[in-house]
Amino acid sequence: MIFNMSSNTQIGSKQPLSTEEVFRKILRRIIKLQLEPGQRISENQMAQEYNVSRSVIRTTFTRLQQMKFIEVFPQRGTYVSLIDLNHIADLLMLRTAVEKEIIYEMFTSLQKKDRQALVDALEANLAEEEKCRNEADYFGKFPKLDSAFHKTMIDSVGRYALVELLSDDMLHIARWRNFDVAFGNRIPELIDQHRAIVEAIKKEDMLLTQQKIADHLETISSIYERVVTQYPHYFKNHS
Helix, strand or coil: CCCCCCCCCCCCCCCCCCHHHHHHHHHHHHHCCCCCCCCEECHHHHHHHHCCCHHHHHHHHHHHHHCCCEEEECCCEEEECCECHHHHHHHHHHHHHHHHHHHHHHHHHCCHHHHHHHHHHHHHHHHHHHCCCCCCCCCCCHHHHHHHHHHHHHHCCCCHHHHHCCHHHHHHHHHHHHHHHHHHCCHHHHHHHHHHHHHHHHCCCHHHHHHHHHHHHCCCCCCHHHHHHHCHHHECCCC
8 A cells, every 4th residue: 555644533532523624524534545445434433433423424425425525335335436537537637728728828918027926936836846856645745835836827817716616626636646646656757847837938938838737737648557457446447
């Protein structure tokens, strides 16, 4: 197993958790692969771990099922959903289309001095990212810097609300990214890709910048065969 993290349970907690807190904690465990794809979970188990009633867990499970993070099989039980790579590929294409459009606006709407200010902010981010080059997985400081890199570009044209419209779907990308980065030890590669994006902006080359963002966001094809071979039980249609 390439993931080794605590389960973040609430056994012995003095303050009872709200339904929203329980939902967020279980969702976070799924996204971080602390609850693995295909793992069986139960209302009794979670109620005990978080010291809450089964009705709280039932409400949480309903929300997670609506978000397609768990599946309920009559007579069999409740399971963490498998990763659907076809769905992830579709979401990545959508995210790429959004970021390509943002890059188009960066080059057509921002003045050159504003793009230079953007480059300065991205290079400051990269300086911090370099300190994370030796992180082995996606659970240290790098994820926040990674998100901030993209948010800085998106905010430069005032389009972050557009990304927030996709927030629930993007959580599935987040789970995939947590697997992908740990599986391939990809943090150095991601940093280099960010740097390539910045260099393309500095060259005032819109098409090159769009290509670099597409290369950066497309994360499935290069490792597809290896992941479904080594972790077939994690993926839909490959169990």
